[in-house]
Each structure stands twice: as C-alpha cells, then as structure tokens.
Amino acid sequence: xxxxxxxxTPTRSASPTPPPPRTRRSVLPYTLLLPALLALCAGLGxxxxxxxxxxxxxxxxxxxxxxxxxxxxxxNYAEILGDRYLWLLVLRSVVFCLVCAATTMVIGTxxxxxxxxxxxxxxxxxxxxxxxxxxxxxxxALTVWQWLFDSQYGVVNWLLAxxxxxxxxxxxxxxxxxxxxxxxxxxxxxxxxxxAFTVYAGLIQxxxxxxxxxxxxxxxxxxxxxxxxxxxxxxxxxxxxxLQVIWDLRVFTQIYVLQNAGGVTRETNLLGxxxxxxxxGEGNFGVASAVAVFMLALTVVLTWPYVAKMVKDVDA
Amino acid sequence: MSLTxxxxxxxxxxxxxxxxxxxxxxxxxxMVNTSFLTRREIRSPDPTWLPLGGGLDNYRRLFAxxxxxxxxxxSLMVTVGTVxxxxxxxxxxxxxxxxxxxxxxxxxxxxxxxxxxxxxxxLFISQYKMLDTLExxxxxxxxxxxxxxxxxxxxxxxxxxxxxxxxxxxxxAAMVDxxxxxxxxxxxxFPLLAPGLVATxxxxxxxxxxxxxxxLVVMTNAEKRTLxxxxxxxxxxxxxTDWGAVMAGSTLIAVxxxxxxxxxxxxxxxxxxxxxxKG
Numbered sequence: 070x071x072x073x074x075x076x077x078t079p080t081r082s083a084s085p086t087p088p089p090p091r092t093r094r095s096v097l098p099y100t101l102l103l104p105a106l107l108a109l110c111a112g113l114g115x116x117x118x119x120x121x122x123x124x125x126x127x128x129x130x131x132x133x134x135x136x137x138x139x140x141x142x143x144x145n146y147a148e149i150l151g152d153r154y155l156w157l158l159v160l161r162s163v164v165f166c167l168v169c170a171a172t173t174m175v176i177g178t179x180x181x182x183x184x185x186x187x188x189x190x191x192x193x194x195x196x197x198x199x200x201x202x203x204x205x206x207x208x209x210a211l212t213v214w215q216w217l218f219d220s221q222y223g224v225v226n227w228l229l230a231x232x233x234x235x236x237x238x239x240x241x242x243x244x245x246x247x248x249x250x251x252x253x254x255x256x257x258x259x260x261x262x263x264x265a266f267t268v269y270a271g272l273i274q275x276x277x278x279x280x281x282x283x284x285x286x287x288x289x290x291x292x293x294x295x296x297x298x299x300x301x302x303x304x305x306x307x308x309x310x311x312l313q314v315i316w317d318l319r320v321f322t323q324i325y326v327l328q329n330a331g332g333v334t335r336e337t338n339l340l341g342x343x344x345x346x347x348x349x350g351e352g353n354f355g356v357a358s359a360v361a362v363f364m365l366a367l368t369v370v371l372t373w374p375y376v377a378k379m380v381k382d383v384d385a
Numbered sequence: 386m387s388l389t390x391x392x393x394x395x396x397x398x399x400x401x402x403x404x405x406x407x408x409x410x411x412x413x414x415x416m417v418n419t420s421f422l423t424r425r426e427i428r429s430p431d432p433t434w435l436p437l438g439g440g441l442d443n444y445r446r447l448f449a450x451x452x453x454x455x456x457x458x459x460s461l462m463v464t465v466g467t468v469x470x471x472x473x474x475x476x477x478x479x480x481x482x483x484x485x486x487x488x489x490x491x492x493x494x495x496x497x498x499x500x501x502x503x504x505x506x507x508l509f510i511s512q513y514k515m516l517d518t519l520e521x522x523x524x525x526x527x528x529x530x531x532x533x534x535x536x537x538x539x540x541x542x543x544x545x546x547x548x549x550x551x552x553x554x555x556x557x558a559a560m561v562d563x564x565x566x567x568x569x570x571x572x573x574x575f576p577l578l579a580p581g582l583v584a585t586x587x588x589x590x591x592x593x594x595x596x597x598x599x600x601l602v603v604m605t606n607a608e609k610r611t612l613x614x615x616x617x618x619x620x621x622x623x624x625x626t627d628w629g630a631v632m633a634g635s636t637l638i639a640v641x642x643x644x645x646x647x648x649x650x651x652x653x654x655x656x657x658x659x660x661x662x663k664g
C-alpha cells in the first residue's frame with residue numbers, strides 16, 4: 070500500500086520471538102489462520118498470479134467488445150523490449166529513484182548526525198517538525214506543495230521574485246526537468262523524517278565509550294565520523310537506503326497528481342503512471358501487465374539480499 | 386547521550402535545526418493558514434501570513450460541495466470496514482502464530498515478510514480485473530477487501546509481537562483457579578492486549594484513510610471517490626482552483642491522521658529502532 074506500513078516492518082523483524090509455549094496437534098491454529106489466509110490469497114495471491122497471466126495475453130479492440138483475450142506468449146515482453154519509449158521510461162524511473170533516494174539519505178543522515186549535537190529544546194523542535202511532515206497524508210502534502218509552487222499565487226514564486234529573480238508567473242510543471250524537481254521535493258520532504266529518525270535512533274544507541282575512546286586517542290570529529298560512527302551505523306544505513314530505493318522506484322501518486330495539475334504526461338511518465346495510463350486508461354492490459362511484472366521482478370532483485378536476511382532472522 | 390559540544394558548533398547546529406523545523410512545518414502551516422483566508426487574500430499578489438481577517442467560509446463551501454461530503458462518507462465506510470475486518474483477522478492469525486506451534490507456521494511468517502515488499506503499483510491491473518469480473522468495482526466492499534489484504538501482513542506482524550509479549554503463565558494461573566481456557570483468555574489476556582489492538586488499528590486506519598492508488602483504480606465512478614481521490618481531482622488545471630476550499634479539505638483529511646500518528650508514533654519509533662540496530 071503506501072509507505073508507512075512498510076516503513077515500520079523491517080525493524081520488528083529482528084525482535085526475537087520466544088518459542089511458542091503450547092505444542093500440540095490440533096486444527097485450532099489453522100482455523101484461526103483461515104480468515105487471514107483467505108483474505109491474503111484473494112487480495113494479493115490471486116492478483117499476483119493473474120498479473121503474470123495477463124502479461125501473456127493480448128488485448129485489443131476485439132476484447133473491448135467482450136471477446137476473451139488470446140494467448141500471445143511472450144509477445145508483450147518482446148514489444149516492451151523493442152519499444153524505445155519504454156526503455157526511456159525505465160531509465161527515467163531509475164534516475165528519478167536514485168536521485169530522490171540519495172538526496173533523502175544524505176539529508177536524513179546529516180540531520181540525524183546534527184540532532185546529536187543540538188541543544189535539547191532545538192532537538193525537540195526538529196523532532197516535532199519531522200513528525201508533522203511524516204504524518205501528513207500524501208495527498209494533503211501534494212496539494213499543499215502544488216499550492217506553494219502555484220504559478221500565480223504561490224509562495225515560492227513570490228519569494229524568488231522578491232529575491233530579484235524573474236519568477237513571476239513561472240510555471241513549474243510544464244518543463245519536464247522542473248516538473249521532476251517539484252516531484253522530488255515532495256518525495257524527499259515526505260521521506261526524510263523516516264531516515265532521520267531511524268538513523269538518529271541508531272546513533273544514540275552506539276556505545277558512548279567507543280566514541281570517547283576514539284576521542285581520547287586523538288581522533289578529530291571528521292575521523293570519528295569516518296572511522297567509528299559511520300561503520301557502526303552501516304547496517305541501518307544500508308537497510309534504510311534500500312527501502313528508499315524500493316519506495317522511490319514505484320512512486321506513483323506524486324507523479325500522477327502533478328501530471329494532472331499541468332505536467333506533460335508523455336514526457337513525465339514513470340513506470341507506475343505508464344502502467345496506469347496504458348492499462349487502466351487505454352485498456353492495454355497485456356502490455357501494461359508485462360511492464361508491471363517487469364517492475365515486480367526489479368523489486369524482487371533489489372530486495373533479495375534484504376529479504377533473505379530477514380527470512381534468516383525469523384526464528385520459527 | 387551526553388556530548389560535549391563546542392559552543393560555536395552548537396550555535397551553528399541549532400540554527401540548522403531551526404531551519405529544518407521551518408522547512409518541515411511551513412507547508413503544514415500554510416495549508417491550515419490558507420484554509421482560513423478569504424478569496425481576496427488568497428488571490429492577492431502578496432501572501433497573507435496569518436489568517437487574521439479570515440473565517441470559516443472555505444469550510445462552509447467545502448461542506449456545501451456534494452463531492453466532498455460524498456467522498457467523506459465513502460472514505461469513512463472504507464476505512465472503518467478495513468480496520469474492523471483487518472483487526473479481527475489479524476488478531477486471530479496473531480494468536481495462531483504466537484500461541485501455537487504447527488506445520489507451516491514458519492512459512493506463513495516468512496510469507497508475511499516477503500509480501501510486504503510487493504509494490505501495490507505492480508498489482509493494480511490484475512486487482513482491477515479481478516474486481517471487474519466479480520462486479521465489485523466502485524463498491525466499498527471491493528476496495529475494503531483489497532485494503533484488508535494490503536494491511537494484513539503488517540497488522541498480523543505487529544499484533545504477533547504484542548501477543549508474544551504477554552506471559553502465558555497468567556492465563557494458566559487463571560485456568561488453575563477454575564477459568565476455562567476461553568474464559569482465561571478473554572478475562573486475562575485480552576484486556577492486556579488492548580493497547581496493541583489500538584496501535585495496530587490506528588496503523589490500519591492511517592493506511593486506508595490515506596491510500597490513493599487503489600482507490601483511483603477501483604473507484605472509477607465520481608460518486609464513489611474516496612477523499613484522497615476527490616482531493617486529486619479538485620486542483621484541475623482546466624478550471625481555476627479554489628485554493629481556499631482545497632486547503633480546507635486537505636486540512637480536514639490531514640488532521641485525524643496527524644493526531645493518530647502522534648498517538649502511536651513513540652511505539653512505532655521504539656519498535657523500529659530495536660530492530661534496525663540489530664539490522
């Protein structure tokens with residue numbers, strides 16, 4: 070679904086579960102599991118299978134008049150591979166994702182490091198602000214940012230114009246590059262709190278003695294950061310970074326809403342919006358499904374190391 | 386942690402902190418502020434920083450808008466339905482997973498973890514086709530069903546932690562004192578579990594209330610829009626946007642989420658850190 074759900078999950082995974090106390094053969098546990106299992110199979114399992122099936126079928130004009138879809142084997146995939154626009158989409162999605170994820174990680178980590186050095190009231194202020202930004206529903210946040218970047222009455226243009234720049238009436242969404250800039254601002258603004266909080270939580274759990282020892286040994290602040298603090302927080306940074314990449318790769322809402330607010334669709338499409346517009350919008354289910362399956366595969370490849378580690382940690 | 390920081394560093398860092406605070410809070414503030422401004426103030430060349438001359442006009446216009454009221458109703462139904470069903474299913478499943486040892490238990494837990502990595506954006510076409518076949522598009526039941534499936538992995542996972550944290554001894558003691566097993570469970574364990582159920586329910590609420598993509602895909606009929614979908618159609622380029630009413634709508638959508646989020650966040654951050662450090 071959306072982000073916060075996944076956001077909290079990885080973390081609980083590592084908390085050790087005591088072995089279940091009651092061991093006996095009975096149908097009771099299966100009965101208890103049944104409703105959840107059925108819901109999961111109907112809502113996720115079946116669609117997952119159907120998605121793959123759809124990607125092997127052809128949808129055209131005839132199907133819109135009720136003819137059943139035909140099997141076309143891997144034709145849809147061949148079409149994707151041969152389509153330059155789709156390659157461009159993949160490239161664009163990956164670049165957008167990496168830029169957003171990297172920016173979020175850098176800002177979030179720097180902020181976490183800075184939070185350690187802040188005086189208490191300021192740190193509390195920052196944490197309150199981060200929580201507010203984190204809690205904002207995507208659509209509410211998107212709408213406010215659109216209003217801030219509004220060409221006529223937006224505060225951003227007003228500020229830039231006051232600063233002596235020629236931004237009066239400037240439209241941010243028409244140019245693809247500036248469109249993606251606005252989208253990235255929203256994505257980063259919404260993602261930084263998670264990174265900052267998680268990394269900060271990791272930092273304050275570092276044993277103070279180690280850092281003090283490094284200080285006694287004459288390590289300056291930069292050396293302490295490079296040789297002590299960052300290596301020790303590396304596991305957290307890796308996980309958080311990976312999650313950012315996954316979330317930013319599948320970004321849909323921000324792009325879709327900004328497109329409707331004035332972006333040029335073809336020039337600003339990413340994988341998610343393409344799947345929606347060609348699949349749901351134009352009834353091009355076969356090809357859109359193939360792109361979706363490609364996206365699923367990409368996610369699996371990216372998350373494999375992380376998931377494998379989580380699975381190993383589950384002591385059942 | 387007690388860190389001795391040189392004064393100059395602290396001043397610089399504190400300044401940065403204040404700037405970050407402004408960057409985080411300003412959009413939220415601007416949303417609330419605009420929602421109270423008059424149309425003239427919104428359309429003046431210079432921004433109005435405080436809603437001193439404003440009023441509730443934007444909110445009045447909002448509630449006079451059938452689209453909003455309708456979407457509010459749909460959103461409430463979908464959200465409540467999702468929370469109730471997901472909590473019930475997750476509770477039963479969490480019991481099974483944390484109180485029993487059975488074949489397939491580990492596979493189930495692993496599946497819960499893996500499933501959460503699936504991007505919703507990769508599935509919505511087949512989910513749409515499925516609901517279409519069942520004639521459940523544009524229905525509260527159809528959308529809630531998808532939401533239940535989407536939040537279940539996480540809710541089961543969280544509740545499992547809460548249930549596992551409760552000592553079985555208490556229950557057993559009650560059984561020694563003459564309680565039946567079911568009685569012991571509902572008198573002893575269930576009340577202790579209430580905070581966990583509340584926290585998990587809040588998560589499910591936030592997810593269902595905020596969700597956009599599936600709602601957009603499934604609720605194609607304008608009368609069946611949820612609040613986020615309604616909000617996305619409001620700021621249309623082709624007609625002049627009524628920013629006052631849009632911001633009033635955004636505020637109303639955001640406020641319950643922010644309140645709920647603040648209520649459960651300490652638990653959430655604590656849960657996150659304990660795991661993330663072991664990474």
